[in-house]
Amino acid sequence: xxxxxxxxxxxxxxSAADNELPAFITAYEADPRAGVxxxxxxxxxxxxxxxxxxxxxxNLKIYERKYADYEFICGIDEVGRGPLAxxxxxxAVILPKDCRILYINxxxxxxxxxxxxxxxxxxxxAVAVGTGMRSPQRIDEINILQATYEAMREAIGKLDPxxxxxxxxxxxxxxxxxxxxxxxxxxxxxISIGAASIVAKVTRDRLMVEYDRIMPEYGFAANKGYGSxxxxxxxxKYGPTPIxxxxxxxxFV
Numbered sequence: 001x002x003x004x005x006x007x008x009x010x011x012x013x014x015s016a017a018d019n020e021l022p023a024f025i026t027a028y029e030a031d032p033r034a035g036v037x038x039x040x041x042x043x044x045x046x047x048x049x050x051x052x053x054x055x056x057x058x059n060l061k062i063y064e065r066k067y068a069d070y071e072f073i074c075g076i077d078e079v080g081r082g083p084l085a086x087x088x089x090x091x092a093v094i095l096p097k098d099c100r101i102l103y104i105n106x107x108x109x110x111x112x113x114x115x116x117x118x119x120x121x122x123x124x125x126a127v128a129v130g131t132g133m134r135s136p137q138r139i140d141e142i143n144i145l146q147a148t149y150e151a152m153r154e155a156i157g158k159l160d161p162x163x164x165x166x167x168x169x170x171x172x173x174x175x176x177x178x179x180x181x182x183x184x185x186x187x188x189x190x191i192s193i194g195a196a197s198i199v200a201k202v203t204r205d206r207l208m209v210e211y212d213r214i215m216p217e218y219g220f221a222a223n224k225g226y227g228s229x230x231x232x233x234x235x236x237k238y239g240p241t242p243i244x245x246x247x248x249x250x251x252f253v
Contacts, residue, residue: 006033006035006036006039009028009031009036009039010035010039012024013039013042013043016043018046018047018050021043021046021047021050022047024040024043025040025043025044025047028040050102053102053103054102057101057102057103057104057191060104060189060190060191060194061099061190061191062189062190063167063181063183063189063190063192064095064097064167064190064191064192067165067167067181068097070164070165070179071164072094072127072128072161072162072163072164072165073094073095073163073164073165073167073192074092074093074094074128074156074159074163074165074166074167074178074192074196075091075092075093075094075095075167075186075190075191075192075193075194075195075196076090076091076092076152076155076156076166076167076168076169076173076193076196077090077091077168077169077186077187077193077194077196077197077200078090078091078148078151078152078169078200079091079107079197079200079201079204080200080204080224080225081144081145081148082226083224083225083226083227083245083248084225084226084227084231084232084235084244084245084248084249084252085136085211085218085220085225085231085241085243085244085245086136086204086207086208086211086220086224086225086243087133087134087135087136087139087151087204087207087243088133088134088139088144088147088148088151089131089132089133089151089200089201089203089204089207090131090132090133090148090151090152090154090155090196090200091129091130091131091155091195091196091197091198091199091200091201091203092128092129092130092131092132092152092155092156092158092159092163092196093122093126093128093129093130093192093195093196093199094126094127094128094129094159094161094163094192095122095125095126095127095191095192095195096125096126096127099125099191101118101121101122101125101191101195103118104118104122104191104194104195104198105187105188105194106185106187106188106194106197107187107194107197107198107200107201107202108187108197108201109188110198112205115198115201115202115205116202118195118198119198119199119202122195122198122199123199126195127161128159128160128161128163129159129199130154130155130156130157130158130159131154131155131158131199131200131203132150132151132152132153132154132155132156132157132158133151133154133203133204134147134148134150134151136242136243136244136245136246138150139245139247139248140245140246140247143247144245148171149171149173149174149175152168152171152173153173153175153176156173156176156178162178163178164178164179165178165179165180165181166178166179166180166181167181167183167186167190167192167193168180168181168182168183168186168193169182169183169185169186169187169193169196169197170182170183170184170185170186204224205224208220208221208224208225209221211225211243215241215243217234217237217238218231218234218235218238218241219231219234225243227252232252235249235252235253236252236253239253240253
């Protein structure tokens with residue numbers, strides 16, 4: 001059998017799934033060619049990186065292990081408290097007890113591409129997912145904090161099964177009878193809250209992209225409603241839209 005060319009082995013490595021890397025290393029670690037040895041080093045680095053990610057993910061399950069007696073543990077998080085435009089969105093996620101999803105983190109620490117990938121995985125593997133949102137008009141009416149609580153209660157209410165414990169990012173939600181555990185910076189400390197932050201972020205970002213198609217002057221696809229210099233300039237030039245929060249834009253209009 002003819003010896004494989006280095007280019008063929010490179011293509012094999014590029015297409016290899018993470019669980020196929022140990023076999024790749026075993027197959028080529030004795031190959032004396034410098035190019036092949038370089039590929040073996042790359043494979044070993046990928047294995048080490050995956051093992052580090054598995055360890056990091058296990059550390060994200062500290063609260064889930066602590067409260068493991070609760071059957072349905074739900075992470076809660078929100079996105080969009082600070083923007084000048086668009087709704088506030090809450091996510092609620094119940095992950096399976098044996099969750100093996102890697103790369104979950106505070107959504108702000110992830111790239112758009114990685115958030116989109118994880119959103120699909122979470123939606124596929126979660127026991128239950130709920131989202132809730134409150135409009136700019138409702139935010140103006142009752143203030144951003146109360147609107148956030150309403151969005152969170154809506155997200156929880158959509159879950160089936162209903163959770164038996166809530167892990168919240170920092171807040172305690174009023175008018176909820178389920179036991180709550182508020183965790184400061186919880187989206188970076190709990191896999192359930194991290195998953196909820198990803199669901200909320202992707203849901204809201206997609207909505208702001210749709211708004212951008214309708215009202216392209218404000219750059220909503222890029223700024224997601226936050227007060228970037230270009231957004232503020234457009235606000236001064238064109239005035240507010242129906243999705244601007246009147247209580248947030250007084251300094252600019």
